[in-house]
Amino acid sequence: MTLTIPALRARSAKRRRRRPLIVSLAVAFLILVAAMGLLAPVLAPHSPDATSLLNSLLPPGAEGHWLGTDSTGRDVLSRIMYGARLSLLAPLGVVLLSGLLGTAIGLLAARAGGWADAVLSRGMDIVFAFPSMLLAMLVVAVFGPGLTAPICALAVSYTPFVGRVVRSVAIQEGTRPYMESYRVMGFGELWVTLRHLLPNVVPVLVAQSTLAFGYALVDLAALSYLGLGVRPPDADWGSMISQARSAILQGEPWSGLLPGLVVLLTVVSVNVLGEHIGGSIGRKQSEGA
């Protein structure tokens, strides 16, 4: 008994507390990064491709180059801003595709049940067993470097991550009285599923997709780092880090460390946000129960 009381108190305190500071910071950072990407042509102090061998490998804080320059004298801040576009858009594509696929498969499996559910669930297990980066590398081997093929490969790879959760929530929701009453009222199965069940799946979908965005960002940046992702002259954060390799070995690591730090902070922010969304769904559900 004494064990449960502090737990209860902690929970009600958490419920009363509004959004934690760390979540606000994470959201602010993500908005900042997205704005940098969107407004890169306006905000960037230099052209991201303007080389200047006289100004190569300047440290952060140098005159005219806040974050310094890389080995060919390109402005690191401008390149991080322009790099944000591909670095964020590509994982967004993965998340949209895998969200669509996962929702469709999850809903179908949950509503159809029986052998269709068995086949779809087993299929998702099998896809889940195939490491996502390995699949991405395989399609790069087939289609050559570039981002389109890896985006599709990762979308397929992350589909079970979304689909499994959508399926289990849809099964739970399917047993609720409101579903039965709509059916009794004579609405079709498809209508009820899309109009009334889908909205109840959206919260978990958003939570899973947010986490998947972070994973996809890391995977795609890693591919670019390995030289298998974006092709020059396009650049993302991963390829910036890759190009800084010789500079790092020369003892001038900033042009690699700074984009690395941006990747790290972005992923931490995405994870904090995703876990916050997931956690608040959990709380809401336990309130409703």
Added chain:
Amino acid sequence: MKRTLADRNRKRTFAGWIGKRALGGVLTVLLASILIYGALRLAPGDPVLAMTGGRRLTPDQVEALRHRYGLDQGFMQGYLAWIGDALRLDFGTSMNYQTSVTSLITNRLGVSGVLILYSAVLAIVFGFAVALASAVKGGLVNRVAGIVAAVTTATPTFVSAIGLLALFSVGLGWFPATGAGTGLADRLWHLTLPAVAMAIVAFGVLARVGNAAFAEELRREHVEVARSRGVSTAAVIRRHVVRNALAPILTIIGLLFASLFVGTAVVETAFGLDGVGSLLVSSVSRRDFPVVQGIALIAVLLFVVVNTLVDLAMPFIDPRVTVGGPGR
């Protein structure tokens, strides 16, 4: 009478469960192998041209290649020939090195194997220690450990690799920046930074999952009871907390294996190591299909075997895991 029947039933379901698990693993590897083989057939244009990457070949050479990879046969025939060879550990000849894929891989297995084991030990030892310490101590220790685990979980391996490289090898000169070293001690010294870089994500995940598992066990009533009866804290933790929390931790370790394998690709490239991971990366960019297929197949096989073994070990580690129960 009733009991013996129940016993027999349980025995039967256990054998059936093992069979089902093994079958699931075999099915996964089978489908993955079809996908890996099919990838070559999927390549836009002539697969042989894709494989040779535009190198000029005589029609005879092209024909020989088509025959070598079974491209002059139907899909199933070609697949069966390929998987038959693969089962005998023959993955064909590398387009780039002109040597057997098997020898290319085995020559590099030493570096990658040590790297994976080294990083797994680091991640497990430190992850376990941090998880246990933070769950038991609670308070500030727990919060700091939580932040450290959240950040390390989110740190991409290539970021940790260049960070460690810049700080500890170029900056401070404590560790070499490239090469794998010779002899055991020298090799471990060379592979320390790469192994740490690879271990960082796995450490973070283990610390988080372990902490949650330990904390849940610590809250249980039998732990409270054991303590109130005067059992020492160490014994309580060893007997009741760690033992009961082992199952979810082991599951995560199995899953982390895949991330460690992918980590070798990044880390070996970053530190200029000649291992299976860097071989995979260079073969992918050169479209050296036999090598890519061989490594991909071995990786999937290892991953599935490890995770199936973890699943099969579950009922022995934690008898509460009901065989064939709804936990799937």
